[in-house]
Amino acid sequence: MNLKLKIWRQKDATDTGKIVDYNISDVSSDMSFLEMLDVLNTQLIEKGDDPVSFDHDCREGICGSCSLQINGQPHGPDGGTTTCQLHMRKFKDQQTIVIEPFRAKAFPIIKDLIIDRSAFDRIQQAGGYVSVNTSGNTQDANTTPINKVDADHAFDAAACIGCAACVAACKNSSAMLFVSAKVSQYALLPQGQIERQQRVQDMVAQMDEEGFGACTNTGACEAECPKGISLTNIARMNREYIGANLKS
Amino acid sequence: MKIGANFPAATPEGPLEKKWTSYKDKIDLVNPANKRLLDIIVVGTGLAGGSAAATLSELGYNVKAFCFQDSPRRAHSIAAQGGINASKNYMGDGDSNYRLFYDTVKGGDYRAREENVYRLAEVSGNIIDQCVAQGVPFARDYGGLLDNRSFGGVLVSRTFYAKGQTGQQLLLGAYSAMNRQIARGKIKMYNRHEMMDLVIVDGKARGIIAKNLITGELERHSAHAVVIASGGYGNVFYLSTNAMGSNVSAAWKIHKKGAWFANPCFTQIHPTCIPVSGDHQSKLTLMSESLRNDGRIWVPAKEADAKAIREGKLKPTAIIEQDRDYFLERRYPAFGNLVPRDVASRAAKERCDAGFGVNATGEAVYLDFASAIERYGREKALITHHDPNDRELILKLGREVIANKYGNLFQMYEKIVDQNPYETPMMIYPAVHYTMGGVWVDYDLMTTVPGCYAIGEANFSEHGANRLGASALMQGLADGYFVLPYTIGNYLANDIRTGPISTETPEFEQAEKEVKEQLERFINNKGSKSVDYFHKRLGKVMWNNVGMSRNAAGLKEAIKEIQTIREEFYKDVKVPGDVVGFNEELAKAGRVADFLELGELFAKDALEREESCGGHFREEHQTPEGEAKRNKEFQYVAAWEYKGTPSEANLHKEMLAYKYIEVKERSYK
Numbered sequence: 033m034n035l036k037l038k039i040w041r042q043k044d045a046t047d048t049g050k051i052v053d054y055n056i057s058d059v060s061s062d063m064s065f066l067e068m069l070d071v072l073n074t075q076l077i078e079k080g081d082d083p084v085s086f087d088h089d090c091r092e093g094i095c096g097s098c099s100l101q102i103n104g105q106p107h108g109p110d111g112g113t114t115t116c117q118l119h120m121r122k123f124k125d126q127q128t129i130v131i132e133p134f135r136a137k138a139f140p141i142i143k144d145l146i147i148d149r150s151a152f153d154r155i156q157q158a159g160g161y162v163s164v165n166t167s168g169n170t171q172d173a174n175t176t177p178i179n180k181v182d183a184d185h186a187f188d189a190a191a192c193i194g195c196a197a198c199v200a201a202c203k204n205s206s207a208m209l210f211v212s213a214k215v216s217q218y219a220l221l222p223q224g225q226i227e228r229q230q231r232v233q234d235m236v237a238q239m240d241e242e243g244f245g246a247c248t249n250t251g252a253c254e255a256e257c258p259k260g261i262s263l264t265n266i267a268r269m270n271r272e273y274i275g276a277n278l279k280s
Numbered sequence: 281m282k283i284g285a286n287f288p289a290a291t292p293e294g295p296l297e298k299k300w301t302s303y304k305d306k307i308d309l310v311n312p313a314n315k316r317l318l319d320i321i322v323v324g325t326g327l328a329g330g331s332a333a334a335t336l337s338e339l340g341y342n343v344k345a346f347c348f349q350d351s352p353r354r355a356h357s358i359a360a361q362g363g364i365n366a367s368k369n370y371m372g373d374g375d376s377n378y379r380l381f382y383d384t385v386k387g388g389d390y391r392a393r394e395e396n397v398y399r400l401a402e403v404s405g406n407i408i409d410q411c412v413a414q415g416v417p418f419a420r421d422y423g424g425l426l427d428n429r430s431f432g433g434v435l436v437s438r439t440f441y442a443k444g445q446t447g448q449q450l451l452l453g454a455y456s457a458m459n460r461q462i463a464r465g466k467i468k469m470y471n472r473h474e475m476m477d478l479v480i481v482d483g484k485a486r487g488i489i490a491k492n493l494i495t496g497e498l499e500r501h502s503a504h505a506v507v508i509a510s511g512g513y514g515n516v517f518y519l520s521t522n523a524m525g526s527n528v529s530a531a532w533k534i535h536k537k538g539a540w541f542a543n544p545c546f547t548q549i550h551p552t553c554i555p556v557s558g559d560h561q562s563k564l565t566l567m568s569e570s571l572r573n574d575g576r577i578w579v580p581a582k583e584a585d586a587k588a589i590r591e592g593k594l595k596p597t598a599i600i601e602q603d604r605d606y607f608l609e610r611r612y613p614a615f616g617n618l619v620p621r622d623v624a625s626r627a628a629k630e631r632c633d634a635g636f637g638v639n640a641t642g643e644a645v646y647l648d649f650a651s652a653i654e655r656y657g658r659e660k661a662l663i664t665h666h667d668p669n670d671r672e673l674i675l676k677l678g679r680e681v682i683a684n685k686y687g688n689l690f691q692m693y694e695k696i697v698d699q700n701p702y703e704t705p706m707m708i709y710p711a712v713h714y715t716m717g718g719v720w721v722d723y724d725l726m727t728t729v730p731g732c733y734a735i736g737e738a739n740f741s742e743h744g745a746n747r748l749g750a751s752a753l754m755q756g757l758a759d760g761y762f763v764l765p766y767t768i769g770n771y772l773a774n775d776i777r778t779g780p781i782s783t784e785t786p787e788f789e790q791a792e793k794e795v796k797e798q799l800e801r802f803i804n805n806k807g808s809k810s811v812d813y814f815h816k817r818l819g820k821v822m823w824n825n826v827g828m829s830r831n832a833a834g835l836k837e838a839i840k841e842i843q844t845i846r847e848e849f850y851k852d853v854k855v856p857g858d859v860v861g862f863n864e865e866l867a868k869a870g871r872v873a874d875f876l877e878l879g880e881l882f883a884k885d886a887l888e889r890e891e892s893c894g895g896h897f898r899e900e901h902q903t904p905e906g907e908a909k910r911n912k913e914f915q916y917v918a919a920w921e922y923k924g925t926p927s928e929a930n931l932h933k934e935m936l937a938y939k940y941i942e943v944k945e946r947s948y949k
Contacts, residue, residue, distance in 0.1 A: 044861060062557045064696075070562055070812070077810045077856050077865065085862060087350060089523040091563045093692060094448055095354040110695070117695045142494055143862040150471065153351050157463040161456035162415045166335040166761045168406045170413040174370060177424025187417035187442055190449060191688075194353060223415040 033059050033125035037072065039084055040132040042141050049141070051130070061121040065108060066091060066098065068120055085144040091116040093258065096193035099200070100145055101132040106197035106256045114195060114258045134200035138207070138243045149196050151242040152210065158238035159231040160214045162223050182220045189216040191259045198253035198261070204245030209253040211239050212269035213261050219272055229276035236273055286722035287540070287919065288934040291395040296940050297377070300399045303723075304766055308773035315340030317779070318772050319503040321488055323475045323530050325352030327360075327447070327753055328736025329509030330454035331760030337466035338457075339765055341772075344501055345458070345467055346490055348474045348525055348867070353455045356511060356523040357756060360447025361568035361689065363429065363439035364753040366404040371428050375436040377401040382941060384751060387433040387620050388716070388744020389894035389910065390943045391546070391917070393936065395723060397742045403762040404754050408440055410761060414453040418442050429573050431749035433620035433948070439750040444568050444689040450753055454760070473499075474867060475530045476795040478506060478537045478732065481787045485534075485732035489791050491799075493867060496860040498795060500788045502781035504772055505731045507764065508534055512715035512737040514547065516875045516882065517827070518819025520712035521553060521566040527871040528878050531719050531738050539727035540919040540932060542740035543717035544878065545886035548747055548895050549828050550713035551577075551624035554696050555644040564711040565696060567647070568689055569749040572617045574652035574682065575706070577628070579636040579645050581605040586636045596638070596646055596705050607631055607645075615948040622746045622895045622908070623948060625710035629828050630906065632709070639707050648705035653678035710828060714752060716743045716895065717885075720919040720934075724767035725759060728921075731771060735759035740917065745894025799859050802869045807852035811868045814849045818842065818872070818879055826883050831899040835887040839880055839927070846876040880926035888931065889914055908946070915943070 034057045042049030056072050063071075066088050073083035089097040098115040102108035108118045123129065131145065139147040164170065190213070198209035215232050218224025224231070247266060254263040292303040310318065318341050322333045325347040333345040347355060369375040380401035385392055408426070412418065418440050419427040428437040442449040461467040472493040479487040479502070487502035513528035514520035535541045552567045580586040581603050588594035607627055609616045619627075628645045631637065638644050657678025661668045668674070679702050683690065693701050718741060719727050719734035726733050736756040743751060825838035849872070857863040891911035892901040901909045917934040 060558055060560060063560045064562070067560045067562050071560060074810050074812060077854060078808070080854075080856065082856055083865060085864060089349060089354055089525050090356060090359045091524060092359055092521075092565045093695075094359050094445065095349070095356070095523065096358075097349065097354050112691065113695055117692065119695065119698070121698060146862065149350060153353075153459070153462075153469075153471075156456065157459040161460040162413065163460060164410075164413045165338045166331070166410055166457070166765070168403070168410070168762060170406075170409045173368070173408045173412040173418075174425050178420055179424055180420050180422050183417055183420045183424075186415075187419075187449070190417050190442075190452065191445060193358075193448075194351070217417065218415050221415050221417065223413055 033061065033120070033123070035059055035123065035126070036128040038128065038130045041084070041144055044143055045140055059120055061119070063120045064091070064116060065102070065118040065120065066116050085146050087146050088116060093117040094193060096195040099134045099147065099195060099197070101134055101200055103130050106134060106200040107258055112258060112260055134196050136199045136205035136244070138205065139196065139199070149194070152194050152196065154242065155207070155211055155235055155238045156214065159227070159234035162218065163227060176222050178222060186217045186220040189213045189220070189261065189265050192261050193259055195258065197256050197258060199244065201252040201256035202245065203250065203252070204248060206247045206253070207239050207244040208247040208266045208269065209257065209261055209263070211235050212265035215269045215272055216265040219268060228272070229279060232269060232272040232276050233280070287720070287728055287932065289393060289722040291723050296394070296398050297402070299395055300402055307766065307770040310769045310773050310776060312340050314776040316342070318342065318775060319344065319781070320505050320507060320768070321501060321503040322346070322507045322509060323488065324355065324509035324511060324738070325458070326355035326357035326509060326511055326736060327451055327454060327756030328738070328760045329507070330355065330451060330458055331757050332507055332509060332735060332764050333467055334454060334457035334461055335761050335765045336768070337461040343461070343467045344470065344503065346470045346473045346475055348472065348493060350471055352458055352469065352471070353452060355451060356526050357451045357753070358448045359523065360753055361444040361566065362431065362570035363441035363446045363750040364407065364450060364757070365431070365438050365748070365750045366408045366440060366754065367401055367438060368405050368408060370426060371437045373436045375438050379436065380404060380438065383434045384742060384748060385744065385941050386946055387748040388746050389908070389946055390744065390915065390938065391543070391893055391936065392742050392744035394938060394940055399763065400742050400755060400758050403758045406762055407754065407757045411450060411453050414456060416442065416449050416453040429570055430618060431569055432572065432618045432624065433615070433748045439570070441570065444570065444686055447753060450757065454757070475510070475533065476870070477791045478534045478729070479788050479791045480537055480729065481781070481785065484730045486781050487783065487788065489788070489795050494862055496858070496863060498792055500783035500792060502783045504775045504778060504781065505733065505768060507733045507735060508719065508738050509735045509760070510738050512718065513875070513878055514712045514715055516818065516879050517712040517822045518815050519556065519561060519564050519823070521550065521564050524563060527874065529871050529874045531734065532874040532878055534719065534727060534729060534732055536922050538729045538922070539732060539734070540720040540921050541718070541881065542720035542917050542919045543885065544882040544920070545826070545889060545896050546716035546745045546894060547712060548621055548714040548716060549625045549710045550621055551628055551710050552647060552708045553711035553713070554693065555639050555641065555707055555709040565692065566711070566713060567693060567706060567708055568686070569621065571647060571686060571689065574685070575617065575647040575649050576606055576651060577608050577617055577624070577645055577647055578604045578606045579631045579638065583635050586638060589638045590640060590642055605636070612948045619948045620746055620748060625828060626897060628710055644707040644709045646705040647708045649682055649701065650705070653682055653702070656681035714747055716741060716745060716747055720917065724770060725764055726767070726771065733764060733768065735764055745896055798870065799866060802853065802855040802866060803857070803859055805853055805855060807854040809852050809854060811853060811855065811865055811872050814845055814853060815872045815875065817845050818876060821845070822879055822882070826886055829897045829899050830886050832887060835883050838883040839887070842876060842880045842883065849873070849876060877926050881920060881929055884926060884929065885918055885920065889918065
């Protein structure tokens with residue numbers, strides 16, 4: 033198929049940036065979206081132009097590197113998928129596709145479609161861990177049985193890949209789904225209990241400091257999350273946060 | 281204990297099961313106050329690098345960690361699916377440290393160092409304890425205890441898992457441990473930084489030259505020791521299950537600075553990957569080996585049926601049981617679908633080469649869940665007091681059980697292939713997945729460069745000629761959490777009076793100058809072909825001549841062709857943009873330049889090893905049934921010393937003695 037691409041080009045953080053049009057032909061429907069961009073880039077390089085920069089690595093939907101706002105939707109039109117797992121069979125011949133970076137105040141653009149998501153790392157550094165040193169002397173793994181339902185819910189929350197689609201989907205650029213997923217994982221497990229209150233307070237404080245917006249419960253984050261992280265995590269985090277503030 | 285680079289490796293005295301303990305009792309320690317005076321560089325933040333960085337900083341060392349991704353959480357360990365082995369024997373099925381050790385040595389076709397493998401088995405249980413303590417949400421049964429499943433090449437269930445995302449959960453555990461130390465300033469994290477070279481001062485590894493991938497600036501970083509945890513080199517084949525950025529460069533740079541490179545030809549071709557669909561393909565996707573717990577592998581028994589399927593005239597579900605060839609169950613009744621990866625891959629290739637392959641390309645076999653869905657559905661119907669003869673209900677319940685176990689894998693398959701694997705069997709074909717070869721290390725995990733260590737997939741490791749499923753996660757975390765933090769102290773104890781290492785020295789100057797020259801050379805080259813063009817050509821040569829089966833003539837041809845591609849690459853590669861600023865093509869050019877050298881050494885190693893063992897299959901050396909035939913003469917680790925070009929590399933042999941295991945023909949029948 034033949035496509036018309038409108039791609040955000042921005043030389044570096046200081047450049048204002050603009051949409052540039054490209055035509056691409058002979059795209060196979062079995063290609064992934066990023067493979068289609070690879071083909072475009074090979075053509076640009078051979079013509080002597082600067083290829084389009086985008087983040088990508090594992091290309092199997094788990095590393096969370098790839099992003100892209102495609103026709104206004106984070107990770108494009110297919111549900112429950114990352115951009116690298118989006119295939120061209122989801123598009124029509126002659127379609128126009130607008131490709132932009134994930135946009136949020138907390139994610140400055142580095143180049144073209146590449147953004148700086150280190151704010152997410154800093155939120156995790158504020159409390160997204162259990163304070164246990166490596167020693168080889170921790171208790172046997174089966175000493176504390178964990179209710180399967182809680183363990184499964186903790187896993188579901190922990191499946192977040194940190195891609196930031198939730199922030200890109202939110203009209204307020206809120207990071208609540210991302211932060212609540214980590215808070216929930218530990219709140220549901222016995223290992224997370226000791227630092228439970230401090231953790232949620234510290235992570236929320238860091239989230240605010242990074243400049244993410246507030247949550248107004250529209251649910252766009254859940255709808256666009258490639259890993260199906262549930263909105264109930266946000267409700268849980270709100271309870272955790274209020275509870276922690278009342279106790280402290 | 282002996283300090284510095286040991287070749288061949290010296291191992292501790294005493295009985296096998298006491299060696300590691302007695303080693304730990306006798307090595308030199310660094311007191312906590314002195315640890316604060318010592319800096320360690322860790323390159324790579326996957327399971328090995330991430331766990332090492334966290335543990336070393338917990339101990340008190342100052343760690344500088346580097347990754348080329350935008351966050352340490354994105355290292356490719358994240359993509360490991362199936363599970364992690366540990367000899368906990370929670371299932372009570374007869375597992376033990378010795379049995380894990382035995383299975384690993386046998387699975388590796390008797391080409392690994394016994395003492396290292398036993399140590400790995402010994403610390404495996406601690407890994408699970410540590411990860412659970414960190415809040416890693418492993419799968420549990422209804423009693424709340426940890427669940428296990430089986431992987432290839434073993435007769436017990438010792439694999440701990442978190443659905444099909446075990447690597448993700450373990451890596452996020454290590455990442456969380458790192459975050460705790462980053463917050464305290466004990467780890468200084470350098471995201472989007474690539475190691476460009478190793479700096480050696482007075483014969484010791486003392487730092488690296490790194491490139492900031494955003495600004496393009498070169499930086500000098502010094503340390504008292506350098507740890508390479510940069511993963512494997514499967515991308516030398518261009519198409520592999522590795523991430524796009526996975527590369528050999530850090531390992532290759534230290535090789536060129538004096539670290540010997542061991543067994544490069546030992547590469548794992550994983551049997552269950554989604555088949556190639558066209559020339560545009562940028563990578564291959566693994567379908568976890570855990571699927572072989574429940575999936576049965578088959579091709580049509582009649583060639584005519586296979587042909588009809590390839591032409592789209594027949595559906596696999598229409599082929600009756602008697603007309604299916606479950607070739608693994610037929611050839612290997614004892615292990616069936618759970619034979620090790622090398623065996624399963626070759627068997628699939630044999631059937632496809634004989635004309636029984638499915639898919640339009642003829643290069644695929646089926647992985648079928650129909651009987652598992654029925655079995656689980658019936659069991660679930662009985663437990664929930666439903667009619668076990670209601671077929672519709674059974675299929676519904678069975679699919680739910682399968683979705684709970686492998687949901688994400690099935691979804692991934694459907695996205696890529698556009699077929700529903702709950703209803704029609706998956707199509708799979710072998711693909712490059714893991715490299716057992718890597719930088720040679722001694723018992724301390726130190727390379728032949730004093731003060732330079734290699735851990736995880738980057739080293740030549742405990743997996744011999746073939747790695748068993750769910751053992752890579754085990755080794756990565758064992759090295760990083762439980763082995764290196766001890767062994768590195770044995771070296772650094774002699775460095776407590778050294779003080780900070782200056783980067784304003786001729787050695788750093790020279791290394792930076794060389795890196796800069798290479799980068800400028802690429803930019804100024806003004807050729808006509810993209811980096812990928814050369815990478816794809818290299819990949820084709822590797823897959824065709826140095827892939828699943830190899831012979832002397834093909835290997836000699838590959839060596840010549842790789843030399844030609846390398847020459848053309850330097851003449852005609854076109855790298856757009858500038859040395860400064862973000863430039864992915866420039867980063868790729870450097871990585872492919874290193875693959876073009878490694879590829880040749882790889883083929884040379886395969887040519888030199890006149891035997892078949894594990895993942896290395898030489899057509900000249902096989903039994904009448906087509907199984908791998910080892911040669912006693914080659915019971916050694918081939919460690920290559922760099923001598924200016926890959927063709928001049930000098931071979932050193934570390935002979936392997938088996939004192940605790942009888943070396944037998946590896947049979948899974």
